[in-house]
Amino acid sequence: xxxxxxxxxxxxxxxxxxxxxxxxxxxxxxxxxxxxxxxxxxxxxxxxxxxxxxxxxxxxxxxxxxxxxxxxxxxxxxxxxxxxxxxxxxxxxxxxxxxxxxxxxxxxxxxxxxxxxxxxxxxxxxxxxxxxxxxxxxxxxxxxxxxxxxxxxxxxxxxxxxxxxxxxxxxxxxxxxxxxxxxxxxxxxxxxxxxxxxxxxxxxxxxxxxxxxxxxxxxxxxxxxxxxxxxxxxxxxxxxxxxxxxxxxxxxxxxxxxxxxxxxxxxxxxxxxxxxxxxxxxxxxxxxxxxxxxxxxxxxxxxxxxxxxxxxxxxxxxxxxxxxxxxxxx
Numbered sequence: 001x002x003x004x005x006x007x008x009x010x011x012x013x014x015x016x017x018x019x020x021x022x023x024x025x026x027x028x029x030x031x032x033x034x035x036x037x038x039x040x041x042x043x044x045x046x047x048x049x050x051x052x053x054x055x056x057x058x059x060x061x062x063x064x065x066x067x068x069x070x071x072x073x074x075x076x077x078x079x080x081x082x083x084x085x086x087x088x089x090x091x092x093x094x095x096x097x098x099x100x101x102x103x104x105x106x107x108x109x110x111x112x113x114x115x116x117x118x119x120x121x122x123x124x125x126x127x128x129x130x131x132x133x134x135x136x137x138x139x140x141x142x143x144x145x146x147x148x149x150x151x152x153x154x155x156x157x158x159x160x161x162x163x164x165x166x167x168x169x170x171x172x173x174x175x176x177x178x179x180x181x182x183x184x185x186x187x188x189x190x191x192x193x194x195x196x197x198x199x200x201x202x203x204x205x206x207x208x209x210x211x212x213x214x215x216x217x218x219x220x221x222x223x224x225x226x227x228x229x230x231x232x233x234x235x236x237x238x239x240x241x242x243x244x245x246x247x248x249x250x251x252x253x254x255x256x257x258x259x260x261x262x263x264x265x266x267x268x269x270x271x272x273x274x275x276x277x278x279x280x281x282x283x284x285x286x287x288x289x290x291x292x293x294x295x296x297x298x299x300x301x302x303x304x305x306x307x308x309x310x311x312x313x314x315x316x317x318x319x320x321x322x323x324x325x326x327x328x329x330x
Contacts, residue, residue, distance in 0.1 A: 014086055015105035017050050018079035019072045020120035024112050034068035045114045063236045063330050070329045076127035077274055083128055087135045088142040091155045094192040130289040141166055141210045143230040150232060152195045156187035166195055168208035169294055175240040175271040203233025207292050229292035243272035247323050262303040266323055268293035273326040282317040
């Protein structure tokens with residue numbers, strides 16, 4: 001992906017495929033069929049070159065695990081990054097009405113299948129849907145990577161200027177911090193603005209956050225509104241240590257009749273890439289997923305479970321809850 005620059009040709013639709021969750025795959029197959037090229041997986045793929053294309057792109061960026069379930073997750077991360085790359089590029093073209101946005105193909109599925117969707121047939125969120133929640137934010141930062149340098153941009157789709165602070169950390173491929181900076185900014189209304197630039201000499205991992213400044217009588221108050229990350233290079237070259245992720249979880253008592261909510265505090269001792277929450281038994285929606293954690297940092301994630309008919313839904317969820325990262329997919 002690095003150095004790619006889309007042409008000026010008109011583009012009516014774009015997308016990239018991935019597999020749905022394993023829970024969805026098990027509705028039409030068994031574990032004996034768990035292979036990209038098994039007859040039933042090929043039958044549930046109506047792009048004749050689809051599964052091969054997904055596999056080829058995964059191999060270009062990641063160390064391919066032998067476990068099929070891990071391959072499914074990597075297919076979703078590959079899809080999410082591909083669409084993120086395109087949408088961020090077009091949103092940076094916002095000035096002078098050059099490009100007013102982007103719509104990816106596609107939102108959902110009409111049957112359980114490997115496809116371009118970000119929601120599968122059972123409305124389960126793929127990694128892309130979590131990425132889309134970030135890259136479609138009306139006020140957000142993005143990182144444009146080139147061959148010798150990278151640029152931070154901030155896009156503001158609101159009708160008023162917004163003051164903020166952009167902060168970032170740059171790590172090498174072994175997870176060592178090599179630079180940390182922050183910069184105040186003012187994003188003009190309905191615009192995209194280049195904020196900063198830095199040289200790139202090798203594979204880097206960059207985490208960044210955007211805060212909104214709110215004036216008070218004494219000093220500026222900061223409101224954290226965005227956390228993002230980008231690998232400059234290929235994830236297969238990052239030989240990070242075990243990030244030693246831990247989490248604490250508690251139920252939020254809000255008196256909601258048809259929904260259970262939990263608060264998860266996820267902490268990582270070392271740099272953690274593509275941190276994701278999953279449950280083999282229970283469907284849920286997280287406030288964020290497939291994110292990054294810097295060393296000794298924590299994130300609070302809100303979990304929503306809508307299926308409250310089962311009496312033991314809480315036990316099923318808590319007993320099957322897992323938090324993984326790229327380290328667990330190698």
